[in-house]
Amino acid sequence: MIEVYAPASIGNFAVGFDALGAALAPIDGSLLGDVAVVSAASSDEFICSGEYAHKLPSDASENLAYQCLVHFRAHVAPNMPSVKLELKKNLPIGSGLGSSACSVVATFAALDKFAGTKLSQVELIELMADFEAVVSGGRHYDNITPCYLGGLQLTGDLIPNKSIALPVDENWYYVAAFPGFSLNTAKARSVLPKELSMHAGVEFAQRLSAFSSLLLMHRFDDALSIMQDHIAEPYRAPLITGFSEAKASLPALGAEIVSISGAGPTLFTVCKTLKAAQQCAQWLESNYINEQGFCHICKLDNDGTRQLTVL
């Protein structure tokens, strides 16, 4: 049996729309992501379990994880023995935490290991991006690659090996707050402008390249000083109840950055101290999330997708 865990991720990371993503690891040691379990069986079988399984279509053919199994058997490993695939759906749907990416990455990574196909990093990332695009309203790598590789990734189709890992200040904490309601990624993409002005395009390029370069030079405070989302946040904030109030309130509690995680509605902050992160988490639990929501104080998950057990 192969059991693979794939961590939640922050798409965009404020300054890099569709181009930056960061994997998350709660500091309390809990797992925030999906798990795929593959074991030998007399015939192919799919089970979806976990806290959010009931939020997915009951028809297996509509579940991304099962679709990955069908594709993998047809196009990657036609001679793979029959398998039982269980997806433990532990991330909410439409969360802004890379939920569909977690399912896709965990499933393909587990199948690749079980079948012994030894796909390359690029082959796996392309396969994963193909599937995540099916439901996300566009092909973007900024959940897939941090989820798979871990850390903070500068990522895109034109980048060699599809991704470049960027350093961050190891002292940074990330508070991720899922409010308890969903926001469909395709809907959140539909409200964005179809084109950018020359000025907006140049500024986006300057901001992303300077942010990435400053991180590589370990000028972390300078990187934070330009870490703003002028591309998606202005259009998506109105879709997320409470976001604007949080953005106005959290800096006084020590949040250096407050922005939308991926397509939302999850909000994330960057804090330089645990005390600031705890203060922000407390405010978010009181003012931003409902009974279906949650809030985690995290560091980056530098391990990415990994096997939990091999039996």
Ligand SMILES: Nc1ncnc2c1ncn2[C@@H]1O[C@H](COP(=O)(O)OP(=O)(O)OP(=O)(O)O)[C@@H](O)[C@H]1O
């Ligand atoms: N295993 C799966 N995990 C997540 N979504 C799935 C899965 N299988 C099918 N889906 C469908 O894919 C769509 C995913 O929607 P969307 O991309 O908005 O959210 P997400 O990927 O779950 O969350 P996030 O905003 O964190 O990326 C939903 O309609 C959901 O029903």
Ligand SMILES: N[C@@H](CCO)C(=O)O
């Ligand atoms: N870059 C994607 C992230 C989705 O999680 C978007 O903002 O639409």
